[in-house]
Amino acid sequence: MLWPKPLSKKIKRGVILSGLTSFKIGGPAEYFFEPQNFKELQQALVLCRRFRIPVHILGAGSNLLIADAGLKGLVIRLSNENFRKCSLKGDCIVAGSGIKLNALILFSREHNRSGLEFLAGIPGTLGGGLSGNAGAWGYSIGSLVARAGVLDYAGKFNILPKKRLVFGYRKSNLNKQIILWAELETRRAAKTEVSRNLKEVILKRKASQGDHLPNAGCVFKNPEQASAGKLIDACGLKGKARGKAVISCRHANFILNRGKAKSGDVLALMELMRKKVKDRFKLQLEPEIRIWK
Ligand SMILES: Cc1cc2nc3c(=O)[nH]c(=O)nc-3n(C[C@H](O)[C@H](O)[C@H](O)COP(=O)(O)OP(=O)(O)OC[C@H]3O[C@@H](n4cnc5c(N)ncnc54)[C@H](O)[C@@H]3O)c2cc1C
Known part of the structure; x- marks a missing residue:
């Protein structure tokens, strides 16, 4: 071309x-x-x-x-x-989709706004977060969105109001669009309160995760009424390796890259996790990570 x-x-x-x-x-x-x-x-x-x-x-x-x-x-x-700008508009924060979630949280604390703290420690950008409705402990980012500015793949710009946005567990109807910005609803709060909330969230996260080798977070979504990590753990898969990819001993739904792991190593482990859980619990695990090939 x-x-x-x-x-x-x-x-x-x-x-x-x-x-x-x-x-x-x-x-x-x-x-x-x-x-x-x-x-x-x-x-x-x-x-x-x-x-x-x-x-x-x-x-x-x-x-x-x-x-x-x-x-x-x-x-x-x-x-x-130009895609990472952030500003206040009434009770909303208007942010470009390229901004990192952590930068967004710091902006919100700086401006005495609360509501985004549950995102602390989740790596990624606002765009990625909205595409997959990122969240933790029952909260997810989609519930905060008042409007979003998007481009379709033909280059046509649109503003989508709340009523045209659909968010579910780690999914949204924005994954077929290019997200440019979003207006996020927040509430006024003292900086000290926001800082306290952030500290709590970060401590909670450290207790459950904290692997230092490269990874992409949870590889599978939780099936209804169950934790994918617990199911995988119950199958005795913690520590199982393929090449340089290994299932975390701390959180069984994480795969770690402990060297130059190949994409095929990760896929082979995912297949193993899926098969064992299917055989033992008759439950089908669905990937949370996006696989690009
Ligand atoms: C250690 C660790 C912990 C994690 N913990 C959590 C957690 O607790 N909760 C959680 O939900 N996730 C978690 N994740 C996963 C990840 O952080 C989130 O899914 C995050 O929202 C992905 O954002 P990203 O910018 O990295 O997206 P990418 O990984 O770059 O992309 C993910 C998807 O989003 C799409 N996308 C990205 N930007 C845009 C855009 N502007 N417009 C349209 N589509 C776009 C991509 O095309 C792709 O399909 C974790 C990951 C790690 C490594």
Whole structure:
């Protein structure tokens, strides 16, 4: 593909994606683009549509397993500061989808706003969080969204009000759109209260997770009425390894990369976890991480 100017200078070839994911796994992107602004993003999408080039939107890569063989098409990362802006609008925080969740939480504390604290310690961007309705302990980000600004893959901009947004357990109807920004409902609170809430959440998280090797969080969603981690643990799979990938001994729903693990190693472990849980509990585990191949 010969990209027209000025995109031709900005779209790179063969960028290795492993360094852009928390798993540290993944081969090269055929094309890779970090648009500077909305117009550049829209231009690239229109071209991809015209030339049938697949588009992948990469956030912080903390919920992804990318194939070692790499990806065909254009990987777009909304890392430019134009996609990370944050401001207050009445009781809402309006934030660009490229902002990291932790930066968003700090902004909210700085401006005496509460409601986002349950997200503390969840890596990733607002865009990735909304796409998969990130959350913990029964709270999820989708419930806070008043409106979202999105682009479809043809480059058409839309503002979606709350009534057109559908969020479920680790899913949303935004996963077929490119999320540009969202308005998040918050409430006024003293900084000290927000700080106290954050401290509590971080302590709780440390007690249940805290693996230091690269990983992508929970690999499977919890089936109804059960914890995927407990089911996998009950199958005796903690510590099981394939190549350099190993099931965490601390949290059985985490797979850790203890060296140069291959995407195939992780997939083989996931298959093992799925099969054992199916055989023993007759429950089908569904991946929480997104698999790009
Ligand atoms: C140690 C650890 C702990 C974790 N704990 C939790 C937890 O408690 N709860 C939880 O919910 N998750 C958790 N996760 C998973 C992960 O942090 C979340 O899923 C996070 O929201 C992913 O955001 P991201 O920016 O990294 O998205 P990515 O991994 O980059 O992408 C995930 C998906 O979002 C899409 N996406 C990203 N940006 C956009 C955008 N702007 N528009 C449209 N689609 C987009 C991508 O295309 C992809 O399909 C954890 C992960 C790790 C590594």
